[in-house]
Amino acid sequence: PQVFEAVAAELVMGRGDNGHSLGTLPMVISILAGVPLERLENAFPSQSVIRAMPNTPATVGAGITALAAGKWVSPDQMERAKTIFRAVGEVVEIPEHLMDAVTGLSGSGPAYVAILIEALADGGVAAGLPRAIALQLAQYTVLGTAQLLQETQIHPAQLKDQVTSPGGTTIAAIAKLEKAGFRSALIEAVLGSYQRSRELGS
Structure with missing residues (x-):
């Protein structure tokens, strides 16, 4: 989280193996603890951004992930994100102001x-x-x-x-x-x- 803006700028400008920068992708999912949607959306302007807080039992398919949607996220995009994280456990959708509480309970x-x-x-x-x-x-x-x-x-x-x-x-x-x-x-x-x-x- 402490170097998020610098790394995000590199990701937006840089090119990946698929020929796309993060700045051209339709949806960004962040698992960074403590980085709010406002900072994420400032780093990835006009993109759909979702905050996710999985926990380590996800590595054996028994995790639980909380998702919070940014202002540009469509219902279809949220369902896509839920499908991704259901592959490693349960999923709950919450308002962003509860994400720090989720970090304290299921994240840690x-x-x-x-x-x-x-x-x-x-x-x-x-x-x-x-x-x-x-x-x-x-x-x-x-x-x-x-x-x-x-x-x-x-x-x-x-x-x-x-x-x-x-x-x-x-x-x-x-x-x-x-x-x-x-x-x-x-x-x-x-x-x-x-x-x-x-x-x-x-």
């Missing part, structure tokens, strides 16, 4: 989940499990829980209540999480990434 989110999985595995090792088994258990617990929530469409709190019995092991664990500020730490992580994305775009 895989890092939070990776830390969660690593910490779960470390807990398993601390309790006596071999490292490889602990990591496998942690990965499939997160993967399976996400799939269960997606397929049943129940609220996460409802699933938590189903797993939590009176005086049991899970409620004892949840009490520890609440005491450590687990929820607020995740909320602050999302907001920290969101704020940094806003700073990059200013």
